[in-house]
Every structure is written in C-alpha cells, then in structure tokens.
Amino acid sequence: MRGLTLEPVARPFVALVERWYPDPYVFAILLTLVTFGLAIGLTDTGPVAAVDIWGDGLSGLLAFTTQIAMTLVLAHTLAHTDAARALLRGVASLPRSAFGAYFTVAMAAGLASLLAWSLGLAAGALLAAAVARAGHRRGLALDYPLLVASAYSGFVVWHMGYSGSSPLFVATPGHALSDSIGLIPVTETVFAYWNLIIAAVTLPTVALVCALMRPSRTTPMPDHLLTDDDEADPDPSPTTPGQRLEQWRPLSLAIGILLAVWLARHFAANGPALTLNVVNWSFLAGGLLLARSPLHYVRLITRAGATLGPILLQYPFYAGIMGLMRDTGLVVIISDFFVSFSSADTLPFWAFVSGGIVNFFVPSGGGQWVVQGPVFIEAARALDVPLPEVIMGVSYGDQWTNMIQPFWTIPLLAIAGLPLRSVLGYCFVTFLVSGVLLGGGLLWVGAA
Numbered sequence: 001m002r003g004l005t006l007e008p009v010a011r012p013f014v015a016l017v018e019r020w021y022p023d024p025y026v027f028a029i030l031l032t033l034v035t036f037g038l039a040i041g042l043t044d045t046g047p048v049a050a051v052d053i054w055g056d057g058l059s060g061l062l063a064f065t066t067q068i069a070m071t072l073v074l075a076h077t078l079a080h081t082d083a084a085r086a087l088l089r090g091v092a093s094l095p096r097s098a099f100g101a102y103f104t105v106a107m108a109a110g111l112a113s114l115l116a117w118s119l120g121l122a123a124g125a126l127l128a129a130a131v132a133r134a135g136h137r138r139g140l141a142l143d144y145p146l147l148v149a150s151a152y153s154g155f156v157v158w159h160m161g162y163s164g165s166s167p168l169f170v171a172t173p174g175h176a177l178s179d180s181i182g183l184i185p186v187t188e189t190v191f192a193y194w195n196l197i198i199a200a201v202t203l204p205t206v207a208l209v210c211a212l213m214r215p216s217r218t219t220p221m222p223d224h225l226l227t228d229d230d231e232a233d234p235d236p237s238p239t240t241p242g243q244r245l246e247q248w249r250p251l252s253l254a255i256g257i258l259l260a261v262w263l264a265r266h267f268a269a270n271g272p273a274l275t276l277n278v279v280n281w282s283f284l285a286g287g288l289l290l291a292r293s294p295l296h297y298v299r300l301i302t303r304a305g306a307t308l309g310p311i312l313l314q315y316p317f318y319a320g321i322m323g324l325m326r327d328t329g330l331v332v333i334i335s336d337f338f339v340s341f342s343s344a345d346t347l348p349f350w351a352f353v354s355g356g357i358v359n360f361f362v363p364s365g366g367g368q369w370v371v372q373g374p375v376f377i378e379a380a381r382a383l384d385v386p387l388p389e390v391i392m393g394v395s396y397g398d399q400w401t402n403m404i405q406p407f408w409t410i411p412l413l414a415i416a417g418l419p420l421r422s423v424l425g426y427c428f429v430t431f432l433v434s435g436v437l438l439g440g441g442l443l444w445v446g447a448a
Contacts (some may be wrong), residue, residue: 004212005213006209006212006213007213007215007216010213010215010426010429011215013425013428013429014425014426016428017424017425017428018422018425021420021421023419023421024310024406024407024410024420025314027420028321031317031321031360032317035321035325035330036050036054039053039325039328039330042330042333043329050328053323053324054320054324055320056323057319057320057324057326057327059316059319060322061315064315064364067277068411069312071118071122071279071280072308072411073301073307074287074304075119075122075126076122076126076300076307076415077283077297077300077301077303078283078290080300080304081286081290082290082292084286088126089130089134091108092127092133095135098142098211100211101135101142102146102150102213103150103208103210104127104131105124105127105131105147106150106151106153106207106210109123109124109127109128109152109153109154110154110155110157110203110206110207112124112154113155113158113161114157114158114161114162114199115161116162116163116279117155117158117159117161117163118280120154120158121155121411122283124151124152124154124155124412125151125411128144128148128151132144132147132221133221133226136221141218142218143215143218143219143220144218144222145418145423146210146213146214146215146426148412148416148423149426149427150211151412151416152408152409152412152427153207153209153210153426154206154207155412156203156206156399156402156403156434157199157203157206157399158399159392159395160190160195160199160202160395161190161199164395165364165368165369165395166189166369166391167186167189167391167395169370170183170189171183171184171189177370177373177374177377181377181387184391188388189388192388194441194444197441198437198441198445201441202434202437202441205433206430206434209429209430209433210430213426235292235293235295235296245294246293246294247293247295248293249291249292249293251294252289252293252296256286256287256288257289259285260285260289262281263281263285307414308414310413310414311414314410322364325371326362326371330361331358331362332371332375334354334358335375336375338350338351338353338354339376339379344383344384344385344446345443345446345447346443347379347380347385347446348389348390348392348393348445349393349439349442349446350393351393351442352393352394352400352439354372354397355393356398357401358372359398359401359405360401360405368394368398369391373394376394385446389442389446393442396438396439396442399438400431400434400435400438401431403427403430404427404428409424
C-alpha cells in the first residue's frame with residue numbers, strides 16, 4: 001500500500017479545523033449557549049429556570065473530574081518512571097516505517113481502550129509521544145499531530161469493550177432500569193458475536209485509514225517534547241536524615257506493595273473488573289513500585305499536575321450542559337424524534353444516530369444511557385427488537401461522535417502537548433469511516 005494515500009481526503013478537514021475550530025474551552029462555552037437556546041426554544045423551560053438547572057448541574061461531574069484528573073496524573077507519572085520509559089522506548093522502536101508507526105499507535109490505543117477506556121487515552125497519548133521520539137532518533141519523517149490523532153482514533157471502539165458504560169450499567173444488579181428490563185449480562189452485549197465482529201472490522205480499518213492519511217509534509221514533534229525532563233534531573237545528594245528518608249526507596253516500595261496486595265485481592269474476589277478507580281490505583285501502585293524514591297515520585301507527580309488545568313476548567317461546564325439536557329427533557333425530545341420513524345430493522349441504527357447527537361451534549365456513556373435508555377427500551381418492546389441491540393446502538397453512537405467532540409481529547413492532548421486544532425482534522429476522517437462501519441454493522445444486525 002506504499003503508493004495509496006488518503007492525504008487528499010484528510011487535507012480539507014485539517015484545513016477546516018485549523019481555521020474554524022476553537023479551543024476546547026471556547027467549544028464548551030458555545031455548546032452551553034446552544035443548549036440554553038434549545039432548552040428554552042424546544043421545551044417548557046423558561047430562561048430563569050434554565051439558569052437554575054444549569055447552575056445546579058455544574059457540580060454533577062465533580063467526582064468524575066477528580067477521577068479523570070487522577071487518571072491523567074497517575075498515568076503520566078507511571079510513564080515517566082525509568083522502567084516505563086524503557087518499555088515505551090522498546091515498543092516505540094518496533095515500527096520501521098511511517099505507515100507502521102501510525103498503524104501501531106492506533107491499534108495499540110484501540111486495544112487498550114477495549115480493556116479500559118481511561119487506559120486507552122493515557123496509553124495512546126504516551127505511545128504516540130514515544131513513537132515520535134523514536135522516529136526522530138531514527139531519522140524517520142513522522143507527523144506528530146497524526147500520531148496523536150491515531151491514538152485518539154483508536155478510542156472509537158472503547159464502548160464495545162470491557163469498560164463500556166452502558167453494557168456494564170445494565171449488567172449491574174440494582175441498576176436504575178432493573179425493574180423494567182432486569183439484568184442483561186455482558187455476554188449479550190459486549191461479548192455478543194455481532195459486537196465482536198464489528199469491533200474486529202472497525203479497529204484495524206480505522207488504524208489502516210490513519211496510516212494512509214500520512215501527509216507528504218510532516219509536522220515533527222516540538223523540540224521541547226523530544227526529551228524527557230526527568231532524564232536531566234537526577235536526584236539530589238542527601239545531606240540530612242530527613243533527606244535520606246525522602247530518597248529511601250523501601251518507603252515507596254512498601255506502600256506500592258500494599259496497594260498491589262489490595263488489587264490482587266480485589267481481582268480475586270471480583271474478577272477482571274476494571275472500574276476507573278481500580279485503573280487509577282493500578283497506575284498508582286505501578287508508579288510507586290517503579291519510582292526511585294518517595295521524593296522522585298513526588299517530583300514526577302508535580303510535573304504531571306501541570307496538565308490538569310483544562311480538565312478542572314471545562315468539565316463543570318459539561319456537567320451543566322448535561323443537567324440542562326436531562327432535566328429539561330431535551331434528550332427525550334431528540335430520542336423520541338428518531339424513534340418516531342424507526343422500524344424493527346432500523347431501530348438499532350437510529351439509536352446509534354440519536355446517541356451520536358446526544359453525545360455532543362452528554363459526553364458520558366453511562367449518563368447518556370440513563371436518560372436515553374427508557375425511550376429506546378419502550379421502542380424496542382413495541383417493535384420486538386432485542387434490547388442488547390439498542391443498548392449497543394446508543395453505545396456505538398456515544399463512541400462515534402467522540403471523534404469530533406473535544407470532551408475526551410482534553411486528557412489525551414494534555415499528555416501529548418498539542419492543541420486540539422492540530423489533531424481533530426484527521427479525526428474527522430475517522431468519524432466518517434467509523435460512522436459507515438458502525439452504522440452499517442447495526443443495520444446488518446437489525447436485519448439479521
């Protein structure tokens with residue numbers, strides 16, 4: 001495929017985004033104003049009531065914001081330990097061509113996303129940076145924005161995997177809709193043969209598209225990102241008992257071992273249940289075990305903390321948007337519209353399209369299913385459509401429009417050190433390709 005290229009397809013989208021797409025913070029402000037207009041114009045909610053709903057919703061993602069901030073900091077810190085850097089350099093040295101570099105980053109990020117969505121974002125960004133450094137050392141012309149976009153493109157399959165919010169939600173005893181639908185095990189959603197087939201087709205196809213988008217004129221990794229600061233920042237020589245304690249590695253090892261024991265007992269009791277908290281404590285345990293000393297770990301954490309600003313600023317605004325969408329009934333209006341012309345064969349597909357639209361305003365898989373689920377459950381029953389098909393339809397829609405919605409790019413870009421507009425043009429192509437694959441797959445499932 002050396003002569004085949006999708007650069008002419010990607011180029012207009014790259015130019016469009018670079019010229020017109022704002023910073024994610026500005027995007028969040030504009031989306032807030034649009035949601036206010038929709039809520040006031042399409043529902044019975046007045047302006048004052050809308051402001052109250054929005055304000056009450058601002059704190060709705062505080063716990064999640066803390067979790068994702070921890071994910072970002074702990075993953076960044078783990079990746080900058082000596083052993084992890086060596087591992088990343090080893091993996092990053094495997095691709096011998098630009099084609100292989102983009103393909104490898106997208107596939108690795110996608111496989112990690114199928115295991116745990118937070119792992120996919122963190123590992124994808126870190127691998128993209130490592131591959132860029134390896135390519136620079138080897139003299140390989142790599143486009144750093146496309147490497148990062150490839151990492152984010154792999155994220156397009158996350159809801160089809162083990163950490164998919166909607167499938168896990170309906171498989172959890174006592175979930176909010178259990179009285180109406182009971183429990184639906186993941187064997188009927190995530191591990192259904194048709195979901196596995198669609199995932200097995202979508203991920204390598206997306207990775208191939210990323211590789212084929214390689215530009216003829218590349219943008220290298222910025223010079224200030226080419227070296228790990230920690231390599232030029234050795235531990236200071238201790239001169240006092242307190243400083244010796246700070247650099248005594250057994251202290252870090254002891255607390256890391258305690259966490260590792262707890263994790264082992266958790267997995268023994270619950271199986272491979274990768275909640276966001278468990279992923280975070282796994283990152284923490286790994287970092288503590290691999291750090292040179294307590295002081296070294298604190299230094300790495302402090303450096304990683306510099307990436308948190310966008311998350312802390314923007315996520316409350318998305319929480320307010322989610323509150324407006326949920327509490328004014330906007331989500332139900334959108335869902336009812338698509339249900340109104342669906343048939344038994346097409347309901348999973350229109351659940352997918354509806355889920356993709358709602359995801360712009362409610363970029364949380366679990367939260368999205370809570371508000372959209374009841375509408376599509378009733379439609380599935382009326383049309384005699386298996387519930388797993390509409391559950392995964394909404395899930396596919398959620399992961400699909402993530403490619404052009406900045407919410408989930410924030411932690412990835414914070415690690416990669418790039419602005420949104422340098423990456424999202426390539427992700428528009430992923431959005432189009434994955435839309436055909438995911439939507440077409442659901443039409444096949446609906447007609448089967």
